[in-house]
Amino acid sequence: MNTASRAFRYLAIVSALLFFALAAIWLFAPATLLANWGVVFDGGTTGLVGRRAAPLYVGIGVALLLARNAPPSPGRTAVVAGFVTTCLLLALLGLGEWAVGHVESGILPAVLVEVALGLAFWFVVGAEGGAKAQR
Template sequence: MQLSFRTLSTLTAALCLLLSLVWGLTPQWLLSFWDIEFSFAVGLVARRTAVLFGALSVISFLVRNEPPCATRNALSLGFVVGCWGLAVLGFAEWLNGHVGPGILLAVGFELALGLAFFQTRRVSVELETAS
């Protein structure tokens, strides 16, 4: 299914906002899916991650109306690299027994989101070269 950049950016903004709230307010709940124990150090990283997801939410929301351009291309490629990198790391951690199978849900979302940005970027490049 091909999504427009506007739709994809809006959905990404909503997802990142949700993740920001969960990581910031109830990180134990999310960590329990991955079979990771909550500790002071994990809480510190979770709160910092919450702020990062909040920033990604704002960025995604504010660029949703941008026409195909270098900024939009950079954002799309950044999400592709970030999502696919997280998916590889999550899968590797699961294979090594460091996290539970709940991480595979996150891996699936990361693969799908990265693919969606990859496809949206590809369509944008095709439209630019056709013009």
């Protein structure tokens, strides 16, 4: 039986939990996160955007949690491709906002986590594909 690798399963669970935590922060304490980035929380626009981002993070977390035991397949690859794309675009956006001065260097830890997660999934799924090809 072809099942998900332990590395993929672990990475999916950890990432889902991280995204659930991010959703809770965006929903209940967005000012804390934004203050880290040097962005003033006005309660209006930034509050609205933060609260609307929270369900997106929950949705990504749910997709990863449900895919954690899935064997390599086109469907799982699609979930991973979406996740990698999301992480790398968030990182690029964070760097861009930092470069133009919209946020402070407090965004850089988030950028590093986003790049690390994106690359980790890319390598784990790539390694599974390579192992499958060798069989």
